[in-house]
Amino acid sequence: MRIVLCPGGFCGMTPKAGATVAAVYMILVTNMYLIFEVGHLERAMTDMAQIKPFNMTNWGKMLPYYYYTAITLAVMTYPASVFLIYSIQKRHYMGMFAYVAWITFYDLANCLIVALTYRVSKEAWFSLSPLEWFGLATRIPMDCFWLSFIVTHALMIIESKGQGRLSLRPRRISRNVSEPPRFRLGSTARKGV
Numbered sequence: 001m002r003i004v005l006c007p008g009g010f011c012g013m014t015p016k017a018g019a020t021v022a023a024v025y026m027i028l029v030t031n032m033y034l035i036f037e038v039g040h041l042e043r044a045m046t047d048m049a050q051i052k053p054f055n056m057t058n059w060g061k062m063l064p065y066y067y068y069t070a071i072t073l074a075v076m077t078y079p080a081s082v083f084l085i086y087s088i089q090k091r092h093y094m095g096m097f098a099y100v101a102w103i104t105f106y107d108l109a110n111c112l113i114v115a116l117t118y119r120v121s122k123e124a125w126f127s128l129s130p131l132e133w134f135g136l137a138t139r140i141p142m143d144c145f146w147l148s149f150i151v152t153h154a155l156m157i158i159e160s161k162g163q164g165r166l167s168l169r170p171r172r173i174s175r176n177v178s179e180p181p182r183f184r185l186g187s188t189a190r191k192g193v
Contacts, residue, residue, distance in 0.1 A: 010148075010149070013149070015149050015150075015152040015153035015156055016088060016153050017149075018146065018148075018149025018150075018152075018153070019084070019088050019096065019146075019149045019150045019152075019153040020085065020088055021146070021149075022084070022146035022147070022149055022150055023081045023082075023084040023085045023088070023099075024081075024085075025142070025146055026077060026080075026081045026084075026103070026143075026146070027078065027081045029139060029142075030074050030077045030078060030081070033074050033135065033139075034071065034074050034075070036131060036132075036135065037067060037070050037071050037074065038071065040067060040129055040132060041064065041067040041068070041071070043129075044063055044064060044067060044121075044126060045064060047126045048060075048063065048064070048126065060120055060123045062116075062120055063117065063120045063121065063126065066113050066116055066117045066120065067117070069109075069113060070110060070113050073106055073109055073110070077102070077103075077106060080098075080099055080102045080103075081099075083095055083098070083099065084096065084099040084150070087099065088153065091157050093154040093155075093157045093158050093161075096150050096151075096153065096154040096157075097151075097154055099150060100147055100150055100151060100154075103143055103147060104147075107139070107140050107143055110136055110139075111136065111140075114128075114132055114133065114136050117132070
């Protein structure tokens with residue numbers, strides 16, 4: 001099997017280092033995302049309290065639940081990131097692919113949530129913050145960048161397990177040795193006994 005996604009590394013990082021940085025990156029981005037989402041939720045609740053309840057339709061009343069869903073998904077990302085770090089250290093490629101599936105689902109769900117929030121916010125006379133669109137538009141390309149390290153590392157683990165090797169480092173082949181090394185049986189073999 002030939003790995004296409006930069007098996008030698010990219011941006012000065014090996015796939016294992018990049019996958020570990022990806023987990024740390026997601027934890028930090030989730031922290032920032034939660035801070036902003038809680039602020040957006042508070043602003044939405046304040047603005048909705050000023051609107052008379054009978055002027056809002058059922059869709060308009062769903063606005064806080066979209067934010068609750070986004071916050072719940074973000075909180076669920078913490079254990080997924082910790083599980084990624086564990087999978088990298090224990091070389092469990094299925095855990096890495098589970099993380100890739102989770103982040104893909106998470107990003108698609110956030111796209112849907114922001115689109116629905118935008119639709120409902122127009123009806124509820126509530127303006128969606130441009131920061132929400134900007135956060136989504138910048139996080140998705142960065143997630144794709146970091147996921148490439150995770151997929152590459154997982155594929156390298158699969159390839160090394162297929163070859164029966166324990167290390168991901170390539171074997172060194174000596175070019176100057178014409179005969180194989182002799183077996184050394186300990187200190188007695190060196191003394192000539």
